[in-house]
Amino acid sequence: MGKNDFLTPKAIANRIKAKGLQKLRWYCQMCQKQCRDENGFKCHCLSESHQRQMQIFGQNPDRIVDGYSEEFETTFLEHMKRSHRFSRIAATVVYNEYIADRHHIHMNSTKWLTLTEFVKYLGRTGKCKVEETPKGWFITYIDRDSETLFKDKMKNKKLKAELAEDDKKEREILKQIERAEQLMPGGENGGMSEKEKVEEKEMEMAVGKVAFALGGGGSSRVGGSGIGKESRVMFEDVGEGEREKKRTKKDDGNSVGNSALEELMKEDEKVKERVNRKDYWLCEGIIVKVMSKKLADKGYYKKKGIVKKVIDKYVGEIEMLDIKHVLRVDQAELETVIPQIGGLVRIVNGAYRGSKGRLLSIDMDKYCAKVQIEKGAYDGRVLQAVEYEDICKIAQ
Incomplete structure (x- = not known):
């Protein structure tokens, strides 16, 4: 039996040691080799094969790091989708489950230095719902597969049909009113x-x-x-x-x-x-004012921006008017903007929600405005007392 045979005690011991997760600082991502100790890692770095891999890395480092980052993100989200598709869970728990596979892409070879940076990235890009708690960061996977999209599409189709039915009833009522006026x-x-x-x-x-x-x-x-x-x-x-x-x-x-x-x-x-009348009012294309004092040190407090996207009905992606930065802010920290007399507004809540109109006058004492609806089934109708919170300026 040879010295390095498969069934020797030393070979068995080596396989047992290599089976578990080793320290990341002794892992070479370019060569995909795990070393057991510092001496082994040093010897590997001096080897000819590692030197060739480092020459390849030196030719285009950004492309290689981006590739590792993309692969790490994809496999991490795949693990979230399989194991915690509909649950809210701590980010550290998911990460520990992910790195249990010794052939995974290590984070020290990506563009994210810490798990916190990676979690914040997932929240900014809308791939996961991220929450910071005293117990750490918690994430929830946002399911965007074909089945969910199909369900959302059918739900939106049903809502549109209901809205069309409501519009039909309103038109019938308007016809009855016109018939009564003609009589x-x-x-x-x-x-x-x-x-x-x-x-x-x-x-x-x-x-x-x-x-x-x-x-x-x-x-x-x-x-x-x-x-x-x-x-x-x-x-x-x-x-x-x-x-x-x-x-x-x-x-x-x-x-x-x-x-x-x-x-x-x-x-x-x-x-x-x-x-x-709903408890949410955000919609795309309106101008809002940021009222979050937490963003005062960043220079966003009481600054205006355009709502570019609405997420989960209550959160909006706001593009600031002056510096073009994009923020994700909850509607509780936003405020509607009232234009000058004669400006275009959108009714964001109440009986005529979704209609566009023109601001005719403002009552400063009662905090309400007079608006004339333009276009649609109620074209020309004048609303006498509309609260400030129910109307907002439209971005031109």
């Missing part, structure tokens, strides 16, 4: 039923006949024309009185119709307010 009287005889019109016409014909008969009979006895004239005037006064009564009745019908129309519109607005 309201526009002139003297407008709005009267056919029966009322026939009765008024018959009354006028009867008055004319009586006046003509009286005028004709009186002319043979007492000068004729004087009695006829007085009788005609008397009956014309009676006719005018009847018309005034009908006109008064018609005006009362108008007031009742107007009040019923106003009640219908108020009920419609209450329904839309109940449906569209």
Whole structure:
């Protein structure tokens, strides 16, 4: 049996030692060789094969480091997807599970010096949800595979169908309102039923006949024309009185119709307010103000930016207007921006959520504004008292 045979005690001992995880400082990523101690690592660094690998590394170090970084990130996320797909877990636990494989890509060969930097990178790029707690960093994998995307797509399709149905109902209500306005009287005889019109016409014909008969009979006895004239005037006064009564009745019908129309519109607005009032208001394309005092030392406090992307409804990616830096800020640390009179705004919450309009006036005492909606089903409608928090300036 040879000196270095497979079944010798020394070979078995060497395999047992090599089976477990060794110290990272004695691992060479370029040669993918793990040394057991400092002397072995020193001898490996002086070897000819390691020198050749280092020459290759010296020709393009950035490309090699980026390659290792990309491979480390991919395998780390694959492990997260398999083992902790729907759970919130400590980053150190995941990392210890990942490095249990002795053939993994070591972090000291990537562009991240510490696990904290890598976790922050995952949070910035939106690949994981990152939280800092007194017990350390916790991460949650964000599932973006085809199945989840398909479910989200179907959910969005359902929401769009519901919104389309709501718009259809609102259009029907608007048509009913327009029909009611058209049925309201526009002139003297407008709005009267056919029966009322026939009765008024018959009354006028009867008055004319009586006046003509009286005028004709009186002319043979007492000068004729004087009695006829007085009788005609008397009956014309009676006719005018009847018309005034009908006109008064018609005006009362108008007031009742107007009040019923106003009640219908108020009920419609209450329904839309109940449906569209949400606890989140961020949307893309609006200008907001950063109110986080934690960012004051960075120079972002009370600075304005454009919402470029909305994440999980409550977090927005904000591109600052002056320095073009991109921040990820929660909506609790943001504030809406009110433009100048005549500027374009977007209604971000309430009954008319999602509509665009133009700012007509501002009430500083009541902290509300007057807005006229432009485009859409409610084009031209004027909203009298809209709170500052429900409207925001649109980025041009």
